[in-house]
Structure formats: structure tokens, C-alpha cells
Amino acid sequence: MSIIKLLDDFTSEKLTTKTTSRREMFNTLSSFGKKAAVAAIPFGLATSKAKAAAFFQENSPVDALQLALTLEYLEAEFYLMALDSGVLEGGSRAETAFMQISKHESAHVDFLVAGLTNAGATPVEKPTFDFTADGAFDPFNENGIGQETAMAQLLALAQAFEDTGVRAYKGQATNLMGTPFLEPALQIHSVEARHASEVRRIRGLKGWITGSMRGDGMPEATQAVYDGEDNVTQGGVDLTGLTYENDIVGNVSDAVSEAFDEPISAETAAAIASLFIVNEDDN
Amino acid sequence: MKKPLVKVDVLEASSKNSKKNTRRKFIKLGGLGLAGSSFLLYACSEDDMFDPGGEVGRPDPDPEPDPEPDPVFDLGSGDVGILNYAYALEQLEAEFYTRVREGGYYSGAPTEEQALMDDLYNHEVIHRDFFKAAITAAAGEENTLPDLEFDFSSVDFDSRDSVLATAMALEDTGVGAYNGAGDRIADETYLLLAGKIVSVEARHASAIRSLIDPDSADFAGDDIIDENGLDLAYDPSEVFEIAGGFITTEFTANDLPEPMTGS
Numbered sequence: 001m002s003i004i005k006l007l008d009d010f011t012s013e014k015l016t017t018k019t020t021s022r023r024e025m026f027n028t029l030s031s032f033g034k035k036a037a038v039a040a041i042p043f044g045l046a047t048s049k050a051k052a053a054a055f056f057q058e059n060s061p062v063d064a065l066q067l068a069l070t071l072e073y074l075e076a077e078f079y080l081m082a083l084d085s086g087v088l089e090g091g092s093r094a095e096t097a098f099m100q101i102s103k104h105e106s107a108h109v110d111f112l113v114a115g116l117t118n119a120g121a122t123p124v125e126k127p128t129f130d131f132t133a134d135g136a137f138d139p140f141n142e143n144g145i146g147q148e149t150a151m152a153q154l155l156a157l158a159q160a161f162e163d164t165g166v167r168a169y170k171g172q173a174t175n176l177m178g179t180p181f182l183e184p185a186l187q188i189h190s191v192e193a194r195h196a197s198e199v200r201r202i203r204g205l206k207g208w209i210t211g212s213m214r215g216d217g218m219p220e221a222t223q224a225v226y227d228g229e230d231n232v233t234q235g236g237v238d239l240t241g242l243t244y245e246n247d248i249v250g251n252v253s254d255a256v257s258e259a260f261d262e263p264i265s266a267e268t269a270a271a272i273a274s275l276f277i278v279n280e281d282d283n
Numbered sequence: 284m285k286k287p288l289v290k291v292d293v294l295e296a297s298s299k300n301s302k303k304n305t306r307r308k309f310i311k312l313g314g315l316g317l318a319g320s321s322f323l324l325y326a327c328s329e330d331d332m333f334d335p336g337g338e339v340g341r342p343d344p345d346p347e348p349d350p351e352p353d354p355v356f357d358l359g360s361g362d363v364g365i366l367n368y369a370y371a372l373e374q375l376e377a378e379f380y381t382r383v384r385e386g387g388y389y390s391g392a393p394t395e396e397q398a399l400m401d402d403l404y405n406h407e408v409i410h411r412d413f414f415k416a417a418i419t420a421a422a423g424e425e426n427t428l429p430d431l432e433f434d435f436s437s438v439d440f441d442s443r444d445s446v447l448a449t450a451m452a453l454e455d456t457g458v459g460a461y462n463g464a465g466d467r468i469a470d471e472t473y474l475l476l477a478g479k480i481v482s483v484e485a486r487h488a489s490a491i492r493s494l495i496d497p498d499s500a501d502f503a504g505d506d507i508i509d510e511n512g513l514d515l516a517y518d519p520s521e522v523f524e525i526a527g528g529f530i531t532t533e534f535t536a537n538d539l540p541e542p543m544t545g546s
Contacts, residue, residue, distance in 0.1 A: 093498045100500035107512030170478045174471040180544045186462045187513035189478065191503055193485035194514070198493055198502040206402065207490040208483060235417045235476060239409060242416060246381055246408045255405040259413075260479040261486075 061179045062121045064172035067266050069112040071168055073126045074273055075161050076105040085140035087150045094155065094202055101195045108188055115181060128278040155203050160222040162196035164272050171263035208258045224272060232256045359426055360538035362473050363418065365464050367428040368519060368539060370414035372460055374431050375529055376453050377411040380404035386440025403487055410480055431532040447495050454488035455507060459515030460522045466542040
């Protein structure tokens with residue numbers, strides 16, 4: 001079963017069990033910040049954990065890479081479309097960042113396709129993406145939401161994708177142990193973190209994640225990207241209780257949570273991605 | 284000198300270090316890894332003092348040649364070695380940001396930059412003290428790298444340019460060090476921990492780089508990210524080459540594990 005088929009099944013499962021369509025789900029919109037309209041359905045809800053768990057049980061390195069490739073397809077296409085949309089002001093800091101990020105994400109796609117092929121696996125095909133999430137967003141201003149709102153959504157989605165990428169690669173690292181793919185995966189992982197930091201800073205946030213806060217102006221639907229980031233126990237030690245040789249500035253729990261990024265499972269990553277993947281069965 | 288303290292082999296580009304990656308230095312420390320120029324000075328002065336032909340009439344026919352008063356700490360082998368290696372870097376970063384916050388750049392910096400330096404200081408102090416607790420618990424105090432001493436005389440803590448340039452070098456080096464260490468870690472828990480930390484270091488590096496030039500692509504610039512979109516990955520010898528100049532306490536890295544896959 002391909003990752004894409006799996007993602008499709010996530011969507012089908014959701015549609016049949018919840019007897020509602022994504023469009024209906026996204027009809028419940030809540031406002032965020034001043035500009036962007038968003039979906040109220042958390043990213044992570046649209047999944048069947050049982051099915052995902054069954055598929056990812058083996059956690060083979062190839063599965064890990066196929067998941068990574070799917071996420072890279074998503075990011076690569078998102079940034080290409082963003083740059084093509086005219087939403088970003090020419091020569092702006094955001095456009096400069098998006099151009100550099102786009103270059104990296106496209107390179108990651110090529111790199112993973114080549115790596116999987118060389119390893120004797122068949123890379124998953126690029127899914128059909130819908131970055132409006134069935135009408136919830138209009139990041140490319142294709143449906144007339146307006147330049148300003150579109151740009152706010154563009155940056156918010158970029159942040160969500162990059163922070164998801166960091167967590168997803170981290171979650172797959174142990175599945176790549178003992179393979180030649182571990183080191184390059186780590187090298188991609190830290191590039192995603194560099195991207196995330198810059199997009200967050202362009203949006204006026206810190207480059208790192210405090211607690212499980214998605215940050216000002218982020219759609220509530222993106223909360224699944226940040227759930228669990230507030231962990232303060234590392235290696236079995238509650239680091240808020242540690243005696244530090246130098247005093248921590250400000251809130252210790254916040255600082256500890258910022259100092260460590262947390263992984264997400266393949267299921268969670270797939271569920272987040274699936275919101276932006278067109279299920280051919282829908283049509 | 285009885286034996287060379289450092290043997291430096293310059294290697295041809297290996298399969299890991301592809302030829303196109305010219306920023307890499309293909310240097311491998313043979314036998315002894317070390318940190319800091321003072322190690323060499325110390326060793327040489329010791330050599331000078333040791334005069335086997337002198338002091339005729341000494342009662343002991345076999346005088347002890349300068350018994351090492353403080354045995355040089357070795358980072359160790361296996362995962363403990365890698366943890367100590369990371370601990371050394373975190374000690375360096377934590378001390379650096381501690382000094383930054385005592386300097387003239389920080390006291391005169393805009394609030395936003397002060398807040399950023401506070402965060403970086405917090406994170407590195409937490410990383411450092413976490414490693415100390417974790418390694419001590421796992422391997423005992425005798426196998427935990429002691430508190431290191433540093434020489435930041437090359438940094439002007441009153442200068443924004445100097446502070447940010449040093450911060451960038453340290454953060455980028457940290458990213459490369461963790462990325463290059465991943466394939467040397469045997470235990471899943473430690474690999475995941477390294478992963479949890481390295482992405483924060485990368486977030487730092489990106490932020491520092493964008494502070495230096497906000498409207499550029501430097502946050503993930505072509506000077507560090509290759510054409511495959513891959514970040515730095517350093518061998519320990521490369522890391523000591525960059526960071527060693529700041530570390531005055533001598534230690535060795537004789538038994539650090541090799542990459543598992545040779546990738």
C-alpha cells in the first residue's frame with residue numbers, strides 16, 4: 001500500500017465514519033488574528049489511528065522515507081505555487097525566504113526520489129494537493145480572499161508545514177538507524193528547523209516553540225502541529241526540577257519546553273498532510 | 284617529545300565528503316583528539332622541563348617523569364563518549380551566552396535582541412546541565428566530562444558584530460556536530476534526544492543569521508546548505524578544529540565511535 005493510498009484511506013475513513021465532508025467541516029470558520037479565516041477542525045482529527053498504526057507497525061526505513069517524500073512533495077508544491085501566486089511582494093523578506101525554502105524543498109524531493117530508487121524501492125507518486133483544504137483557506141488568493149489575508153494564510157501554512165516537517169523527521173530518525181539514510185535525514189531535519197525559525201520570525205514569533213503554543217495568528221486547526229511540544233521531561237528527568245548552575249531567565253517550564261523540540265508519529269504527520277491531499281474518490 | 288600529541292592526517296575526499304562539498308576540511312585526527320592550543324603549550328613546556336639527563340645524584344634511579352597530576356579526561360567510548368562530546372559543546376555555548384549577557388553589546392541591545400539572547404542563554408544552560416545530569420546518572424561522575432574552562436579573548440563582547448559572528452559559528456557548528464554524531468549513536472533514546480536538541484540549535488542558527496542580515500536567504504544560506512538541500516554534518520575532528528580554540532581545558536577523544544554505516 002502506498003502512502004498516498006493510505007492517506008486517501010484516512011480521508012475516506014473520516015468521511016464515512018463522521019458522515020461529513022471536509023467542506024462541511026471547514027464551513028465552521030473561526031477568525032484568527034485580524035486577517036485570516038480558518039478552519040476549526042484540528043489537523044490531527046482527520047485520521048484513523050488504528051489503520052495508521054497497522055500500516056506503520058513495521059516502521060521500515062522505506063516507510064519512513066516514503067512519508068518524508070510525501071511531506072516534501074507537499075512543501076515543494078506549496079512554495080512553488082506561493083511564489084507563482086503573486087501574493088508575496090516582490091523583493092520582500094518573505095519572498096526572499098520563500099525562494100530559498102522552495103529551492104531546498106524541491107531538492108529534498110529529488111534527493112529522496114533518488115535515494116528510494118537507489119535503494120530498490122518505488123518512490124510514492126506526488127499526490128494531488130489542495131492547499132485551500134477544500135475551501136478553508138485561500139493562500140494563493142485564487143478565490144478572492146484578498147492579498148493581505150492570503151499572505152497571512154500563506155505564512156501561517158508555511159509555519160505549520162515547517163514545524164510539522166521538523167517533528168516528522170525527528171519521529172522517523174530511529175527508524176532510519178543503521179541505514180545510510182539516517183545522516184541525510186538529519187541534515188534535512190535541521191534545514192526544516194532553520195526554515196521554521198525564519199518563517200516564525202517573519203510572522204513576528206520567536207524562532208522556537210514555547211509550550212504547545214501555536215503562536216499568535218495561527219489557525220486553531222494547526223494546533224495538532226504543536227500538541228505535545230510542552231513536554232519538559234527528557235531522559236526520564238523533569239527538567240523543571242533540575243538545579244541549574246546559572247539562573248534561568250523567566251519561566252523555567254517555558255524555557256525547558258523551548259530547549260527541546262518533540263517528535264510526532266507517522267500517523268500524526270500523515271493526518272496533517274492528508275488535509276491538503278485530494279482524495280480522488282471524492283470526485 | 285616521546286610521541287606526537289596530535290597526528291593529523293589529511294585524507295582524500297571520502298565517499299562521505301563528496302568532492303563538491305569544498306567547505307569541508309578533510310582532516311582526521313589520528314590517535315588523539317584534543318581541544319585548545321593551551322594543550323600543546325602545556326605539553327611542550329612539560330617536555331622542556333623533563334630532562335632525563337639532569338639532576339645527577341638523585342637517589343631514585345627511576346625518577347618519575349612528571350606524573351600527571353590531573354589525568355587528562357577522555358570523552359570515552361560508545362554513547363557515553365558521544366554524550367560527553369555533546370556536553371563539551373553545550374558547555375561552550377552556555378558559557379558563551381553567559382558572557383554575552385555580561386557584555387556591552389547585550390546591555391545596549393534593543394529589547395528584542397536581549398530577549399533573543401536570553402532565550403539562547405536559557406536553552407544552552409538547560410542543555411548543558413541536562414547533559415551533566417544525564418551522563419552522571421548513566422555513567423557515573425568519574426566518566427562525566429568535568430567543567431571546562433574557556434578562552435573567549437578572541438570575542439569582543441561589546442561588539443554586536445563580534446558577538447553575532449561568534450554565535451553563528453557556534454550554532455552552525457552545533458548543528459553540524461549533532462548531525463554528524465547521529466550515525467554514531469547506538470541507543471534509540473539518545474538518538475532521539477540528539478534530534479530534539481539539534482533542531483533547536485538549527486532554529487538558533489537561523490535566528491542569529493537572520494539577525495545579521497534580515498532580508499537575506501542567510502538563515503539557511505548556500506554557504507551551509509548544499510545543492511541537495513542538506514545541512515552541515517561534521518566529524519568530531521572537524522568540530523574540535525572549529526570549537527577547540529575556545530576551550531582551554533585539555534581532554535582527549537580517543538575512543539569516540541565511528542559512524543555505523545560509514546555514510
